[in-house]
Structure formats: C-alpha cells, structure tokens
Amino acid sequence: MHFGMPQFLRPSRRRRKVMSAKRLFLILLVLMLVAISMDASAAITVIVETSKNADINSIAASLGGTVLDSMPDDSKYLLSLPSMPSTLPSGVKSMTLDTPLVLPRFRGSALSATGSGGTLPWYANQPAFNLMSAASARAKSTGRGVIIADVNSQVDVSHPALQGHLTTGHDFIGNSGPKTRTGATLEQSTASFLDQSTASFLDQSTASFLDQSTASFLDQSTASFLDQSTASFLDQSTASFLESGSAGHGHGTMVAGILAALAPDALIMPLRAFDDSGAGDAFQVGKAIRYAVRNGAQVINLSLGFTTDAAEVSAAIDFAVAHNVVVIAAAGNSNSSEPQYPAAFPSVIGVGSTDLQDVKASFSNYGQSVFVSAPGVNIITAYPGGYAVGSGTSFSSAIAAAEVALIRSLATTGIYNTVTATAVNIDSSNPAYAGQLGYGRIDLLAAVSASGQTTSVTRQPPASRNFGRHIVRFKAGTGKPDRAAAAARAGASVHFNYDIVDSMAIEVPPSALQGLLNNPNVMEILPDRGVFSTGFAGAGGSQSSTQVTPSGVTAVGAPVTGSDGSGVGVAIFDTGIDLANSDLAVASQTYSAFGGSCNDDNGHGTAVAGLVSALNNTIGIVGVAPNSKPYCVKVLDSTGTGTDSTIIAGLNWIYTNWNLVTPNIKVVNMSLGRAGTINDNSSYRTAVQQLYYLGIVVVNAVGNDSSVGVPSRVPATYPEVFATASTTVLKGTTSCKVNSAIIANAASWYTTDGKFDPTTKIGITISAPGEDSETVTSTCGISSVGMVTLQKGGGTMRASGTSISAPLVAGVVARLIQKGNTGVENIRSILRSTAQLVGTAPYNSPYVGYTFDAEREGIAKAP
Numbered sequence: 001m002h003f004g005m006p007q008f009l010r011p012s013r014r015r016r017k018v019m020s021a022k023r024l025f026l027i028l029l030v031l032m033l034v035a036i037s038m039d040a041s042a043a044i045t046v047i048v049e050t051s052k053n054a055d056i057n058s059i060a061a062s063l064g065g066t067v068l069d070s071m072p073d074d075s076k077y078l079l080s081l082p083s084m085p086s087t088l089p090s091g092v093k094s095m096t097l098d099t100p101l102v103l104p105r106f107r108g109s110a111l112s113a114t115g116s117g118g119t120l121p122w123y124a125n126q127p128a129f130n131l132m133s134a135a136s137a138r139a140k141s142t143g144r145g146v147i148i149a150d151v152n153s154q155v156d157v158s159h160p161a162l163q164g165h166l167t168t169g170h171d172f173i174g175n176s177g178p179k180t181r182t183g184a185t186l187e188q189s190t191a192s193f194l195d196q197s198t199a200s201f202l203d204q205s206t207a208s209f210l211d212q213s214t215a216s217f218l219d220q221s222t223a224s225f226l227d228q229s230t231a232s233f234l235d236q237s238t239a240s241f242l243e244s245g246s247a248g249h250g251h252g253t254m255v256a257g258i259l260a261a262l263a264p265d266a267l268i269m270p271l272r273a274f275d276d277s278g279a280g281d282a283f284q285v286g287k288a289i290r291y292a293v294r295n296g297a298q299v300i301n302l303s304l305g306f307t308t309d310a311a312e313v314s315a316a317i318d319f320a321v322a323h324n325v326v327v328i329a330a331a332g333n334s335n336s337s338e339p340q341y342p343a344a345f346p347s348v349i350g351v352g353s354t355d356l357q358d359v360k361a362s363f364s365n366y367g368q369s370v371f372v373s374a375p376g377v378n379i380i381t382a383y384p385g386g387y388a389v390g391s392g393t394s395f396s397s398a399i400a401a402a403e404v405a406l407i408r409s410l411a412t413t414g415i416y417n418t419v420t421a422t423a424v425n426i427d428s429s430n431p432a433y434a435g436q437l438g439y440g441r442i443d444l445l446a447a448v449s450a451s452g453q454t455t456s457v458t459r460q461p462p463a464s465r466n467f468g469r470h471i472v473r474f475k476a477g478t479g480k481p482d483r484a485a486a487a488a489r490a491g492a493s494v495h496f497n498y499d500i501v502d503s504m505a506i507e508v509p510p511s512a513l514q515g516l517l518n519n520p521n522v523m524e525i526l527p528d529r530g531v532f533s534t535g536f537a538g539a540g541g542s543q544s545s546t547q548v549t550p551s552g553v554t555a556v557g558a559p560v561t562g563s564d565g566s567g568v569g570v571a572i573f574d575t576g577i578d579l580a581n582s583d584l585a586v587a588s589q590t591y592s593a594f595g596g597s598c599n600d601d602n603g604h605g606t607a608v609a610g611l612v613s614a615l616n617n618t619i620g621i622v623g624v625a626p627n628s629k630p631y632c633v634k635v636l637d638s639t640g641t642g643t644d645s646t647i648i649a650g651l652n653w654i655y656t657n658w659n660l661v662t663p664n665i666k667v668v669n670m671s672l673g674r675a676g677t678i679n680d681n682s683s684y685r686t687a688v689q690q691l692y693y694l695g696i697v698v699v700n701a702v703g704n705d706s707s708v709g710v711p712s713r714v715p716a717t718y719p720e721v722f723a724t725a726s727t728t729v730l731k732g733t734t735s736c737k738v739n740s741a742i743i744a745n746a747a748s749w750y751t752t753d754g755k756f757d758p759t760t761k762i763g764i765t766i767s768a769p770g771e772d773s774e775t776v777t778s779t780c781g782i783s784s785v786g787m788v789t790l791q792k793g794g795g796t797m798r799a800s801g802t803s804i805s806a807p808l809v810a811g812v813v814a815r816l817i818q819k820g821n822t823g824v825e826n827i828r829s830i831l832r833s834t835a836q837l838v839g840t841a842p843y844n845s846p847y848v849g850y851t852f853d854a855e856r857e858g859i860a861k862a863p
Contacts, residue, residue, distance in 0.1 A: 043080045045098040047283050047312050050075045054091030062089055071287050073294070076312075078283045096677070099310040101285060103153060103251050103278035103303075103394075121161040121382065124261040127356055128375035132399075133445035134262055140448040143266030143405040148259055148299045149292030150401075151285055152252035153278065155270040159253060161382040162268070165260040169270035170291055172284045249276045250383050254390055255303050255398045257382030262402035262444070266409070269297055274304070286316035289327075293320045298408050301401035302329040302348075303394035305340040305369075308675045308712060313342055314527065321347045322514050326408070326415055328401040330393035337367035337436065337639075339530045339674070344369045346469045346527045347513075349404070349419065353377060353396040354441050358426040364393055366436040368530040368641060372423050373441045374399040403442050410451040422446035436639070469495070469528035470513070471645055473503045473683050475521045480504075482521065490515040496593075496645055500655040500690050503683040505645030526681055531647055533574065533604050533640040533672045533803065548621050548796060550611065550788045551729040552769035552808050556624060557815075557862030559616060565625025565814040569658075569665035570612050572807075573650050573672065574605030576634040578792045583620035584609055584630060589661050591653040592634035593646035601638040603792040607799055608671045610790030611807040612814070620790055624811025624862060625818075629663050636672060644684050647672075647715075651687040658696060666817050669810040670721075671701040671803035676714035678762070685718055692720035692824050697817075699724060699810040701802035702764065703752040710754030710763050719761030722813070722828060726751040726770025726805040727842045727859055732785070734776035742774040742782070745859060747842035749774060749782055751802060755855040756832075766831050767842050768808040768860040771800035774845075812862040819863050836861045 045068070050056060056077045060067050065081035078098060088095055125135055147167060154173075157166060252270060259268050271288040274280035285304070292300050300320055317327050331352040332340035343350030343365075350369045353361035353376025360366060361377050376396035380389045400419075407415050423440035430437055474483055480497045483504045487494050492508035505528060508516070516522050549558060559565070569587065577586050578600045586609075590598035600606045613630040614623035635650040636642040647670075658665040668691065678685065691698060702716040702723045710716050716723040726748035734741040747753065748770050756763030772785040786798030813827060821827050832838070835858030842856060 043082060044084060045281070045283075046079050046081055046084070047096050047098050048077045048079050048092055049094045050077065051091050051093060059089055059091055069283060069287070071290060074290060076283075076286075094679075096311055099282035099306070099308060099312070101274075101280045101282060101304065101306050101310070103274050103280070120264050121257060121261045123161075123257075123380040123387065124264075126380045128377070128379055128399075129262065131356060131358075131375060132403075132441075132443055137406060137444035137448045138262075138264065140445075141406040141409045141451070143263030143402070143409045146263070146266040146299060146405040146408045147269055147295075147297045148263065148266050148301060148401055148405050149269040149271055149288075149295075149297035150252065150255055150259065150301045150303070150398075151271045151273050151288045151292070152255055152301075152303060153249065153274040153276060154272050155252040155256050156382070156384040157270070159257070159382050159384070161257050161387075162253075162260055165264065165266075165268050166256070167267035167269050168295075169272070170288070171272040172288050172291075173272050173275050173280070249278075250388065251278065251303070251394065253384050254381045254388065255301065255394060257387075258379065258395055258398040259301070259402050259405075261381070262399060263405040263409075266299075266402070266405040269295070280304075282310035282312040285310075286312040289313070289316035289320055293323050293325050298325060299401055299404050300325055300327045301398055302327065302342055303397045305330050305332045305343055305393075307338060307340060308708075310341065311677065311680060314345060314680075317342055317345055317348060318513075318525070318527075322517060324412075326404050328397050328404060330397040331369040332365035333363040333392050334365055335363055336365050337532070337641075338365070339367070339532070340365055340369045341675075343371075344530055346529075349400060349416070350438070351393060351397045351400040352437055353391070353393045354426065354437075358424070358429045358441050360430050360433050360437060361391065361393075363391070364396075366433050367639070368532075370436065370438040372400060372419060372438040373426065374403075375441075400442055403444055403447055406444065406448050407451045410448060414451075418447055418451055422450050469505065469507045469643065469645065471503055471505050471526050471528050471648070471681065471683050472516060473501070473523045473526075475523055476502055478502050478521050486516065486519050486521065490519075492516070496649045496652070498648060498652045498683075498687070500652040501648065501683045501686045503648070505643075505648070524682070526644075526683070528643045528645045529674055529676065529681070531636070531642045531644060531672055531674045533636055547616075547618050548788050550621055551772050552611065552787050552804065553622060553624050553811075555729045555769050556808050556812055556860050559622065559624065559626050559815070559862075563815045563818065563863050564616070565613070565628030565811060566818055567627075567663045568625065568667065568814040568817050569629045569631055569661060569663045570625070570667040570669060570810055570814055571631040571633045571650075571654055571665050572605055572609045572612070573633045573635050573647065573668060573670045574600075574608050575602035575636045575638070575640055576600035576605045577609045577630060577632040578606040578790070578794075579632070581606060581610075581620075581790060581792075581794065583614045583617065583790060585613070585615060587629050587631045587661065589657065590632040590634070591650060591657075593642070593649040594634065594637060598632040598634045600634075600792050602636070602640050604636070604640055604671070604803070605632070605634070606792040607789045607797065608669060608803060608807045611787075611804065612669060612811045614790055620794075621788060621796060624808055625814040628667075628811065628814045631661070631665055633668075642672070644674075644681055648684055648687045651691060654696065655687070655690055655694070658691075658694065666696055667810050667813050668696060668698045669807050670698060670715065671806045673700065673703055673713050673716060675708075675712060676717075677712065678714075678717045680714065684715065688715055688718050688720050695822055695824060697722060697810075697813050697824055697827055699806050699813060701806040702754075704750040704801050705752050706750055708752055710752065713752060716752070717762055720824070722765040722809060722831070723754070723763065724802060724806045724809045725753055725764045725767040725842070726800075726802045727767050728771055728773050729769040729787070730773040732773035732775045735778035736776045736780040739776050739780055741776060742845060743843055744773070745837060745841040745843055746774075746845045748784070748800070748802075749845050750784075751805075756857060761825075761828075764855070764857055765828055766809055766835060766857055766860045768805040768812075770802055770805040772798075809860050812860045815862045831860060832857060834861055834863070835859055 069078040329343040352370035353364035374396040492506040791797040838858035
C-alpha cells in the first residue's frame with residue numbers, strides 16, 4: 001500500500017485510483033513486450049565485504065561478475081553479477097543488494113538578486129535565520145576550525161556566495177578525483193580573505209549590503225519579497241520550476257549556500273554522491289561518509305533519505321559516530337510518521353521543518369525521524385547561476401548542521417546535549433504533533449551561548465525518538481552482570497538486559513560507543529531501530545445492542561464447542577489492551593516494556609485482541625478463538641511506536657513466563673513491523689528463534705505496502721514467523737462506469753506479498769481477511785470497507801489492513817493447538833494444507849495493477 005509503512009490497521013476511507021480494463025491490458029502488453037526484449041540474465045549490483053586478504057577480482061570472476069567500485073580500506077566492493085549466488089564463495093563475509101537512492105524533491109522559485117562573495121552571503125539575515133538569532137550567534141561563533149562534509153549532488157564551486165567557504169571534496173559519481181574550488185586555500189589562518197580582522201569587506205558595519213538598517217532588501221518591514229504574505233514566489237503552490245524530475249540539480253549548491261551563511265568560517269567539504277537527476281546508491285553514500293571521516297570532517301550533513309534501512313549507509317554512519325563525527329540528516333518531506341533513514345537512526349540528528357510561526361511545515365515528516373526541528377519553509381540560498389528560495393527538510397538539515405559546527409567550534413564534547421537543551425519547545429504551536437517534533441526548534445544563539453556549559457543539563461527525549469539507543473550483542477555466555485559492568489564503564493544506561501539473548505539495550509552518548517566497541521566481549525552494536533503500528537480511523541463508538549460476528553471470523557470459521565481456543569494463551573504484542581473491556585477476559589499477568597500499566601492508550605491493540613479472543617457473549621463481537629486467554633504485552637506506546645529493544649523485551653517476557661502462567665502461552669500475535677532485512681539485527685532474530693524452539697507460534701502482519709515484498713519487512717522475513725497477507729471477504733460494489741466490482745477472496749490492493757519458499761520458509765505462510773470488501777467509487781477509486789472489531793473504551797469500529805488478517809490467523813492457530821497439534825512447522829504445514837481455495841485464492845485484484853506473487857496459498861480455515 002502507499003500510505004507510509006508500516007500502517008497495519010488501516011482506515012476504511014482510504015482511496016486509490018483503479019485502472020480501466022483496456023488501460024490495464026495495454027500496460028500489461030507493454031510490460032510483456034519489454035520483458036521479452038530484456039536479457040533474462042539481467043545483472044544485479046551487490047555490495048560485498050571480504051576477509052582482509054581476499055582477492056576480489058578472483059571472487060568476481062568465480063561468480064561471473066565484474067568489480068565496479070571499491071572501498072579497499074574497508075574490504076568492501078561493488079560488484080555486478082548475473083544473479084545472487086545461493087552460497088557465498090570463500091573469502092566473502094557478506095553480500096547484499098546495493099540500494100538505489102534518490103535525493104528528496106523540494107519546492108522553490110528563482111530569486112532575482114545580486115550579491116558579493118565573502119564570509120557572509122547577502123541572504124544571511126533572512127527571516128528564517130533571524131528567528132534563530134543567527135546574527136547574534138555568529139558574533140559568538142563562526143564555526144572556525146570545523147569541516148562540514150555535505151553528501152549531495154554537484155556544487156556550483158564558482159558561485160559567489162560560496163567563495164572562501166569550500167575545501168577539497170570528491171566526486172564519487174564522475175569518479176574524477178577531488179573537486180576543489182578555484183583559488184581556494186585550506187588554511188584559514190594564512191588566508192587573508194578569511195581573516196575578518198583584516199578584510200574590510202567582511203565588516204558588516206562598513207558593508208552596506210550586509211547592513212539591515214540601510215539595505216532595504218534585508219528589511220522585512222519594507223522588502224515585500226521577504227514577506228511571505230505578499231510574495232508569490234515564496235508561495236509553494238505557485239512556484240514549481242524547482243520541483244521537477246531533476247531533483248539533484250541545484251540541491252547541493254542550495255545546501256552549501258545555507259551552511260556558508262550560518263557557519264561562515266567553517267569549511268564545506270562537497271561530496272558528490274548523486275547525479276543531476278538526484279540518483280545515487282547506498283554504496284556511494286557509504287563511501288562518501290567514510291571518506292569524510294578519514295579526511296577530517298567533524299560534521300556530516302545528509303540532506304537525503306530513504307524508507308528502507310540501507311545496511312551500508314547504516315554501517316558507514318556507525319563508523320563516523322565511532323570517530324566522534326556528528327551526523328545530521330533530513331527527516332523527509334512526506335508529512336508522515338513513517339521512519340526515514342538515516343534520520344531515524346538513533347545516532348543521527350534527524351531534522352524536521354517548521355515555518356516562521358514555529359508550526360510544522362505541511363510537508364515535514366514527524367515522529368521517530370525527528371530529533372530537532374528547524375526552519376525549512378521559503379529558505380533563501382544560493383542556486384547554480386543565481387539564487388533561489390526553497391522549502392524542504394533538506395534545508396532544515398543544513399541549518400542544524402551549521403548549528404552543530406558553531407557548537408563544535410567552541411566545544412568538542414556535549415554537542416548533542418547542547419542541541420537538545422537549548423531547543424525551543426514548540427508543542428504548544430503544534431498540538432496535533434506534540435512530542436513528534438523532536439526536542440523542539442533549534443536556537444542558534446542559545447546553543448552557542450550554552451556551548452561547553454550544558455553537560456549537567458538534560459531533557460527527556462520525546463516519546464517518538466530514541467536518540468543514542470543501541471542494542472549490544474555480546475559473546476555467547478557473557479553473563480548479565482558482566483554486560484551491565486561493561487555498560488557502566490562506557491557511561492551507558494541499561495534499558496534492558498535480556499535473558500533470551502546475550503544482548504542488552506542501552507542509551508549512550510555516541511562519542512562513548514568506541515569504549516564498548518573496544519570491549520573484546522562485544523560482538524556488535526546496532527541502532528535500536530523504530531517499530532511501528534500507525535493510527536487508524538474507526539466508525540461507530542457506542543456499545544452494540546447485540547453481538548456481531550465479524551465477516552473475517554465467519555470466513556475462517558466461526559468458533560464451535562471443542563474448537564474455540566480453550567486452554568491456549570495468546571500474547572498480543574501491541575499498544576496494550578483495554579483492560580476494562582467487558583468483551584475481553586484479559587489475563588491478570590501482563591507486561592509493559594515502558595513500565596506501568598499494560599492498558600491500551602492507542603486502540604490498535606484492543607482492535608487486534610478482539611479478533612482473536614473477544615468473548616462469545618451478547619455484546620461487541622465474537623473472536624475466532626473466544627475461549628483462548630489473551631495476554632497483554634505492551635511493546636508499542638501511545639503513538640503506536642516501539643523499537644527493536646521493546647519487541648525483544650516482550651519476547652524476553654514470554655521466554656521467561658510462557659509456562660509459568662495458566663493457560664500456557666502458545667501463540668504470539670505481532671501486528672507490527674518495520675523496514676529491514678533478515679540479518680539487520682541478530683539479537684531480534686535470535687529472540688524469535690528462541691520462541692520457535694519452544695514451539696510457540698509467532699504470527700506477523702506482513703505490512704500494507706504492495707510495492708515491497710516479504711524480504712524487506714521485519715519480522716515478516718524471519719523464517720520462524722507466520723507472515724500473513726490480506727484479502728477481501730465479500731464482493732464489493734462499483735459506481736464506476738468502466739470497472740466492474742472487486743470480487744470476494746481477492747488480494748487486498750494494499751497488501752505486501754511474497755511467494756513462500758518451502759526451503760527457506762521465507763514468504764507468505766497464509767492469507768486471511770483484512771477487510772470486508774473494496775468499493776469502486778464513481779470516480780473509479782477504491783474505498784476499503786473495514787471489518788468490524790472492538791474499540792478502546794467499548795463498542796465497535798471498522799478497520800482494515802494486515803493488522804486485521806494476523807489476529808484471525810492467530811485465532812486459527814490457537815484452535816489447531818487446542819486440537820492437539822504441536823510443533824511450529826507441523827502447525828504451519830496443517831495451516832497451509834487445510835486452507836480454503838488453495839491454488840485458487842487469493843484472486844488477483846483486477847483493476848489496481850496488483851502484482852501477483854505466483855503463489856495462491858489459500859485463505860486460512862479453522863478446524
């Protein structure tokens with residue numbers, strides 16, 4: 001689906017355009033012809049890490065491939081191969097597909113203005129910068145002695161606004177070696193044009209073009225072009241020429257222009273990792289980051305992002321942080337809480353956008369990706385051949401990078417704390433996003449004034465952010481006391497010290513990570529990635545006068561005596577459960593990874609629990625297994641957000657308590673997930689495996705993004721879980737003149753999919769209803785008719801998504817266990833072999849371009 005992943009419990013009012021039959025036929029015909037014309041053995045690009053002395057050329061030759069690029073200092077190489085090998089050749093430690101990346105689009109307009117080169121560009125005192133007291137901040141720090149690396153598209157090194165601000169960079173796209181500004185020098189102390197005391201043109205008091213009192217174009221009260229209310233070119237709706245398919249053109253220059261204006265004595269290291277169309281890849285970005293670290297950068301700006309956690313970029317950032325380099329990244333321009341990487345990495349300062357009133361920009365992402373916010377609407381800056389005004393989190397990220405440079409020029413420690421302690425809380429201006437905009441909007445003057453003095457100042461992180469949190473995996477057998485001692489020596493606070501795996505979850509300043517990395521018992525340190533289940537809309541809130549059987553419960557098999565889940569405990573990993581709901585007999589033993597009550601403060605968990613275990617009484621709904629016992633395991637907070645560490649904590653609780661409670665816990669439902677790969681967190685995978693070995697079945701909602709497959713979803717990609725996809729229950733209706741109704745038992749248009757591999761056990765184990773039906777509207781859009789389920793606080797609501805499918809399967813599994821079936825793989829085999837319409841369903845969704853995964857695994861059926 002296309003509403004930002006992971007959104008597992010979907011509002012029923014979401015819509016999507018559908019195709020006419022004729023149009024679909026033509027598209028399929030074109031695709032078929034293209035496929036026929038393509039070489040069946042089209043090459044793939046992979047990132048290979050080798051052992052220290054391995055011969056990469058021999059390795060490439062043995063695989064029938066070629067070496068495209070290399071990072072020899074890191075034993076990493078970019079290879080073109082005919083296909084992914086089934087086994088890794090000798091000398092290869094890892095092999096992953098390279099991830100294509102694109103720069104974010106931005107909105108903007110050309111600006112007709114003139115300016116002179118020098119320390120301070122003419123636009124340095126614009127309204128957005130004045131909001132942060134930039135001029136006063138520059139009086140205390142100019143960033144002298146700091147190098148800011150900017151990984152971006154090509155920079156116009158001849159631009160007047162950038163003269164005297166650039167140092168040697170590198171072009172990783174053209175592969176043409178260092179790019180250096182004309183006439184540049186790297187030594188500030190010997191370059192008179194960088195010495196403010198001797199260069200009169202840098203003296204604002206004598207340079208009228210920098211004097212706001214005499215330069216009307218810098219005076220907001222008299223300069224209409226800086227007045228957003230009267231300047232059409234500052235209106236995003238009318239300025240479109242910078243919003244184009246050529247996202248990379250100008251992007252690097254615009255970001256560099258902001259850095260030059262706010263940290264005029266810092267040197268900018270331009271690192272070109274994207275072409276002029278905005279295209280790049282994970283290998284080049286990772287290579288650029290490592291280059292920056294090895295060439296003296298103290299700050300790295302990444303005005304870029306992607307929704308998939310690219311392992312190579314993550315590893316490069318870990319390398320930078322371990323070398324005391326501060327990394328800043330744009331939070332994204334999708335107005336979504338979906339995590340954007342690298343901003344969402346715990347060790348990265350992710351930056352969202354605000355306007356001049358400290359209100360969240362309409363485009364800005366929020367939630368886990370945002371560590372702080374900064375102005376990002378109508379920012380004036382340099383542009384190839386002139387100047388422009390643009391909007392986007394790319395520019396907010398640049399502002400935050402400049403702030404870090406100003407701080408770093410004054411103090412080498414306490415930088416993160418200074419940023420957080422001096423940010424202006426803007427929750428009151430954004431009640432709908434309270435706690436979702438990071439620590440607040442940055443204040444440059446407050447930051448430089450407090451630099452070196454804020455080590456004792458702390459602020460609680462917003463609920464959506466887990467900055468500095470990591471999962472540390474130790475050698476097998478390292479005891480919990482030894483792990484805790486290692487954390488204490490590194491100055492880390494321990495959030496979880498697990499029994500289920502030889503790991504712990506910690507919070508530690510990035511600069512202290514090296515101490516842990518040097519510990520011989522530490523095997524790996526990984527970011528504590530965010531896990532999500534986003535909100536949903538419901539219909540109806542009053543107590544039902546009579547009990548309702550949801551369509552999905554009827555479809556998989558209504559409960560009967562002897563097949564109702566009796567004697568089986570089902571753990572609901574979610575936002576909690578409404579403990580006072582009279583339609584749920586929740587077990588008294590509960591667990592919350594956040595401490596305190598397991599009560600649902602979101603609603604997602606209650607809706608999920610109802611489809612598994614709602615009682616067969618006279619109110620609400622009846623679940624698939626009404627006599628099963630639901631156990632509340634709260635691993636997501638009130639915003640539907642958790643982390644890998646909270647999920648592992650929940651698994652740890654099951655591991656230590658599953659057979660100490662009555663009835664025993666035999667099933668776990670996880671209607672949650674994140675983007676990722678099977679090997680991106682070995683502690684998470686091992687914890688799931690531990691339950692697998694105990695015979696506990698873990699059912700997972702695969703996700704609601706039809707553009708991705710199971711291998712890119714965690715934990716769905718783990719072979720030990722039952723990944724569940726979504727279907728319709730009933731035939732829908734249509735008001736569209738050119739399209740017929742969508743049939744029953746069709747694959748939901750939003751569902752993630754993936755053919756089940758009986759060898760690896762990766763793929764969709766089974767499908768189940770995730771919505772009542774799909775309606776084709778008069779405008780030929782699709783409206784999902786949600787399934788009835790329980791609502792937090794009482795009554796019922798409708799919702800749709802794979803979050804609905806998973807609990808139906810969990811209920812079916814509980815009934816299979818009640819019948820005496822044991823063993824995870826045995827239960828999987830029964831579930832698949834006894835499914836309805838095996839080999840026939842799910843049917844193709846006929847008008848939405850659904851890409852069928854070549855397997856019709858059938859729809860779950862209860863015994």
